[in-house]
Amino acid sequence: MQLLEDRIRREGVVKEGDVLKVDSFLNHQMDVSLFEAMGREWKRLFDGCGVNKILTIEASGIGMACIAAQSFHCPVVFAKKTATKNIAGEVWRTSVRSYTHGRVYDVIVSRDYLGPADRLLLIDDFLANGAALSGLLDLAMMSGATVVGAGIAIEKAYQPGGELIRSRGIRVESLARIKSMSESGGVEFC
Amino acid sequence: MQLLEDRIRREGVVKEGDVLKVDSFLNHQMDVSLFEAMGREWKRLFDGCGVNKILTIEASGIGMACIAAQSFHCPVVFAKKTATKNIAGEVWRTSVRSYTHGRVYDVIVSRDYLGPADRLLLIDDFLANGAALSGLLDLAMMSGATVVGAGIAIEKAYQPGGELIRSRGIRVESLARIKSMSESGGVEFC
Numbered sequence: 001m002q003l004l005e006d007r008i009r010r011e012g013v014v015k016e017g018d019v020l021k022v023d024s025f026l027n028h029q030m031d032v033s034l035f036e037a038m039g040r041e042w043k044r045l046f047d048g049c050g051v052n053k054i055l056t057i058e059a060s061g062i063g064m065a066c067i068a069a070q071s072f073h074c075p076v077v078f079a080k081k082t083a084t085k086n087i088a089g090e091v092w093r094t095s096v097r098s099y100t101h102g103r104v105y106d107v108i109v110s111r112d113y114l115g116p117a118d119r120l121l122l123i124d125d126f127l128a129n130g131a132a133l134s135g136l137l138d139l140a141m142m143s144g145a146t147v148v149g150a151g152i153a154i155e156k157a158y159q160p161g162g163e164l165i166r167s168r169g170i171r172v173e174s175l176a177r178i179k180s181m182s183e184s185g186g187v188e189f190c
Numbered sequence: 191m192q193l194l195e196d197r198i199r200r201e202g203v204v205k206e207g208d209v210l211k212v213d214s215f216l217n218h219q220m221d222v223s224l225f226e227a228m229g230r231e232w233k234r235l236f237d238g239c240g241v242n243k244i245l246t247i248e249a250s251g252i253g254m255a256c257i258a259a260q261s262f263h264c265p266v267v268f269a270k271k272t273a274t275k276n277i278a279g280e281v282w283r284t285s286v287r288s289y290t291h292g293r294v295y296d297v298i299v300s301r302d303y304l305g306p307a308d309r310l311l312l313i314d315d316f317l318a319n320g321a322a323l324s325g326l327l328d329l330a331m332m333s334g335a336t337v338v339g340a341g342i343a344i345e346k347a348y349q350p351g352g353e354l355i356r357s358r359g360i361r362v363e364s365l366a367r368i369k370s371m372s373e374s375g376g377v378e379f380c
Contacts, residue, residue, distance in 0.1 A: 029303040030266045032259045059248035063266065066253040069222045076220045076253065082291075101272075113219040 001175040003037050004153065005189050014181045018128075018156075026153060027060035027125050032067060038175055039068035042121070042151040045173045046072075049148045051121045053077060055114070055140065057107065057132050064153060065123040072121065077114060079107045079139060092142045096135035099128070107135045109143075116144035127152040127174060130161025137170065149173060156181075157190050191231050191365035194343065195379050197224060204371045208318075208346075216343060217250035217315050222257060228365055229258035232311065232341040235363045236262075239338045241311045243267060245304070245330065247297065247322050254343060255313040262311065267304060269297045269329060282332045286325035289318070297325045299333070306334035317342040317364060320351025327360065339363060346371075347380050 013021040025031040051072050056065035057079040065076045081096075082105065091108040098105060122136045133150055140147045147170055155162050155174035165172050177190040203211040215221040241262050246255035247269045255266045271286075272295065281298040288295060312326045323340055330337045337360055345352050345364035355362050367380040 023300065024302065025265075028267065028270070028300060030256060030259075030268070032256050032266065033263075035256065036260075059252060059268065059270070062249060062252040063256040063268075066220060066222050066225065066256050067260075069220075070226075070257075073223075075215075076222065077218065078220070078249065078253075080218070080249070110213065110218055112214065 001038070001041050003034065004176045007031075007034060008154070008176055008187055012187055014183050014186060016183060018181075020154065020156075020178070020181060020187065022154070026064075030063045032063070035064045035067035036070075038064055038151075038153060039071045041175060042068050042123070042173065043071035046121055046149055046151070049121075050119045051148050053114075053118045053120050053145075054123055055079065055109070055120045055136055055145075056123045057081070057136060060125040061123055064125065068121075068123060068151065077109060079109050079136060081105050081107055092139045094135050094138040094142075097131050099131065107139065109139050111143065114139065114143040114145055118143070118145035120145050120147050122147060122150040123152075124150070125153045127155040127161045127165070127172070128159040130159075130164040133161065133165055137165070137168065151175075154178065191228070193224065193227050194366045197221075198344070198366055198377055202377055204373050204376060206373060208371075210344065210346075210368070210371060210377070212344070216254075220253045222253070225254045225257035226260075228254055228343060229261045231365060232258050232313070232363065233261035236311055236339055236341070239311075240309045241338050243304075243308045243310050243335075244313055245269065245299070245308075245310045245326055245335075246313045247271070247326060250315040251313055254315065258311075258313060258341065267299060269299050269326060271295050271297055282329045284325050284328040284332075287321050289321065297329065299329050301333065304329060304333040304335055308333070308335035310335050310337050312337060312340040313342075314340070315343045317345040317351045317355070317362070318349040320349075320354040323351065323355055327355070327358065341365075344368065 149171035152174040157177040181187040339361035342364040347367040
């Protein structure tokens with residue numbers, strides 16, 4: 001998606017440790033007009049697939065998932081990274097290793113909001129090693145929901161996550177796919 | 191706001207420990223068409239106030255803040271509850287006591303995205319003791335930004351937060367104000 005690639009070229013900053021900083025428009029400060037364009041693009045890609053719910057994970061995925069949901073006319077559910085006492089009753093639960101934070105955390109979704117009637121589009125801001133997206137897939141499988149596919153903003157295509165998820169038979173549509181990046185050379189797209 | 195009050199009456203569940211469970215439409219599963227109506231109402235209330243940025247806090251505030259930002263044609267910034275290595279450089283930082291989770295956590299915003307040029311609308315899903323909203327106010331004050339006001343979905347008006355924030359001279363517009371609630375008697379609005 002040209003609009004997103006252009007924005008990454010213009011405002012993205014590559015930092016040591018394989019970090020792409022896009023927090024001026026994507027995951028700290030958020031440009032909702034960009035999110036609208038991304039939502040329309042995912043709708044175009046997954047049109048006719050019967051998506052009736054969007055599943056994302058807190059926190060960076062929530063904004064773009066809500067805006068995308070306007071195109072799909074469906075609700076959003078976000079997986080929570082820790083149990084809170086506000087969620088009573090039964091939950092679907094899995095573990096996710098965060099490479100960014102260097103720890104393992106539990107991810108939960110209430111069973112009330114994820115089940116066999118759901119045809120899910122999974123949405124997240126980044127796909128790198130695939131840990132978060134695998135976690136969402138696990139939760140979907142446990143619940144008996146159908147996963148129509150995954151809409152990703154930025155995929156680090158040189159990392160194993162995309163291949164890992166696609167090898168599980170899941171359609172992944174990433175709006176910007178990074179072939180390589182470096183502090184000196186910037187970002188190169190596929 | 192009638193639409194929100196009706197929804198709370200229909201789907202809200204009062205649990206022990208002064209918990210109002212609204213996770214079928216507000217803060218776990220999210221009804222974005224309801225968020226659109228809420229965003230339009232905040233826009234009506236704060237129209238002409240020159241809002242040029244929305245500040246919220248992860249995670250439950252992000253969805254409604256992004257949808258509201260469509261009415262205000264401005265970006266959203268969300269305060270993060272823990273420092274991540276993706277935020278380099280300087281941040282505005284304060285501490286917030288979470289009564290829900292029973293602990294104190296740090297809240298940060300990059301100095302790049304909050305400063306004297308910003309005229310802020312603060313948005314959050316709940317106002318009870320006022321801890322989270324006070325934290326956002328602290329960050330805004332540190333940065334030199336102007337706080338136009340706060341847009342809250344649900345205020346527990348019998349708790350001290352609303353009075354606390356208003357006594358600091360901040361305009362607070364809550365779309366549903368709860369006068370009292372109980373497991374047996376349900377929710378009564380102001």
